[in-house]
Amino acid sequence: MAQSKKKLITLQDMKKPQDVQLSTPDLNDYMQLPKPYDTIESQPALTEPKGAWAEKNITFLDGYAGIEGLVRPQTKEEEREMVEKFLSGLGKILSADTNRGMVQPLLLSLEYCAKCNTCSEACHIFEASGRNEIYRPIFRSELLRRITKKYFDKNGNLIRKWDENDPDLNWETIARLGELAYRCNLCRRCAQTCPLGLDNALIAKEIRKIFSQEMGIAPKPLHEKGTMLQLKTGSSTGMTSAAFLDIIEFLEDDIEEKIGRRIKIPVDKKGADILLTHNAGEFMAWPENPAAFAILFDEAGLDWTLSSELAGYDNVNYGLWYDDYQAKQVGTSQLKVAKELGVKRIIIGECGHAHRAAAVAMDRSAVGSYYVPRESFLPLLRDLVKDKVLQFDPAKNNFPVTLHDPCNYVRSMGIVQPQREILRAICPQFREMTPHGVHNYCCGGGSGFAIMNSMNFAEFRTTVATRMKFKQILNAFADTIENPDIPKYVCAPCSNCKGAMRDIFEYYEATEKYNLQYGGLVELMVNALASLDKPYLEFLSEE
């Protein structure tokens, strides 16, 4: 495959034939990491795309592919169909009839960009890639804007038919744009800095919507194995109600083993004050997290329950990232469970996007049918700490701890202080990352990246998308990073963020070499409980 030289990639380049790869990943170009990963030799080498998918999928943007179903057309008819379907979907996102929920913010963002590039400096992917032009936040936005202006009037009506000799648009443009929509974490940090309040993340999400809602193309982990599976089985993990109940029993055994007393985890308790919802991935990958919630809620004497109903035991809603219809279906089914259980409120556990989906995104759609108040777990736990309902011995957490702010409930919901108040109370060596709070950087796993592992997408995630976060973590622990005897804990109170941390620590062997640990907030809280005799955190037990 011919490689383009390292010159500024332009929007016109997106039309280049499929044998031209616009950008080639190169560690030398990427943003430098701090010590001890400050040399190329200290980082794993990048791989070449290989396998049947490399020729079939859309690797000719940047050498990576994230969408299994987005494949190269085989005939002229398929090429035409790809472009025409895209234009048909584009018309629908521009219409107040078919995109009621987002048409106003979208048209504002399409109309007013001043091309000042202020957003660029704010983007962790653009910066981490060494300012690769294709990852500049306005690159994909401007391409969509130009296609829109050429093909649609201001009312969203198609004004010309596509013709294969169009100098600005062909199937390769559309295919590259589809992949490019998945080179943005939708973290919205760029929108915070825009002097006009415009949002490139929204535009990336709307492109994803065209592909999913009109063309039927979305990454498998989000759609087929995500929302579709969740609507069918109750969970994107495929976990059925019976399996969930088995896991709860296992958790009760595990808790007993760890803390020396048995807790009965309430399930399907009608009329409880609280329905606690978890990302079902926690039960599979990090069961110590829902177990920690159970320990804290039990010790605080709260009136709470979990649900074993379909859609009641998994609070994820991947629709948030790519498909409004799917988001509403999932969100409605989750609220229905709470309503039927008669709980007074839903407390959302450590899952960032589930917070935003249930509390914010569904607020003007699904709640109309099934209104139940939704709250984050953070203010509740902060109050338990502040009111001394729970007693802690902070000395048990006497190791360096830093906090990652999940974009979905920090930048998009304004929950900033409760987690800090808790950490200051229970972790004597707590230190902030720079920047933090609403100005945080995404973990790199946002908007579905954390679960997109097919083809070679994971390499993009671990080397580019999570790079800025890794840099922040290394800087936060600069004083102790090279001492493997001291555990250093990244508190990431969000399942997807934890997934991103897990992958990056594995990729760089950071736990093995430098004792970098990650986990949620509730695990730290349980570890510091005065009532416990043994450490709750596994890495402390191993010492």
Add this chain to the structure above:
Amino acid sequence: MLLVVFLYLAFIAFIVFSLKKAIEFAKMPMHGRWELYPVPKEKGKGHYGGSYYEETKWYEKKREISLAAEIIDMLKEILFIKKLFDNQRPFWWLSYSMHLGIYLIIGWLVLLFLAFFISLPFIQGLAALCGMAGIVLVMIGSGGLLIKRMVQEELKVYTTGQEYFNLAFLFVVAATGFINWIIFDPALSYGPQLMNSLLTLTPFAAGPLLTVHIILAGAVIIYIPLTKMSHYVGKFFTFHKVIWDNEPYLPGNEISVKVKEGMSYQPRGRWAAPHYPGNQKEEK
């Protein structure tokens, strides 16, 4: 007299086209929540980006909103383009020069209007000063941005022909005003005369260069609301109606009424993906 009528038409067109744009955005359906923090109106929390979601049972508590904090934030943005200053200083110098120049020219017109009724030399002097500074700043800002966009590769590749034209248009308007001022009218005395003609509906005598300048100025006033330079309209919506709109649904509140209305809407168009209702192929 034609110049006077043309300027009136230009002002009316500016207002009508701007309002039309605002009404178009205002009439769009209520969007899904898409707020982004910091939201300055969150009382006691806006400065760090916090919100009512930091409270337990927030839906049972009274919303604490600070209109003053919101207005202060707005003014910082309107008067100083603060986000650009904070995040993109090299661009800010030129952009702010252009915007401040436009504000000063508006100030010039306001002072000329006042001076028509209150004959104080101070006001007349200040008006002339505003006009001169405004013309120079618009010229520096628009000219500087035009050059910056032409030479800086990462700006050049995204700048469209119309965007160059917009800047060039502003530059030419300011430049013709500048040349007229320097060569023919060092005290900018045409300002009070023009205001007098406008308010008394009497003919205004202008030389060829001033006539060209006034026609171009009128044309740009008509042109601005038809382009993305109407971001004074868009910015109201992007901030107030999108990223600062965090009004929650509460049973019986205004949002709940709108949600109810929205739920009864039946779209005429339909998305085509297979998972949409009615698009599924029959399963065997």
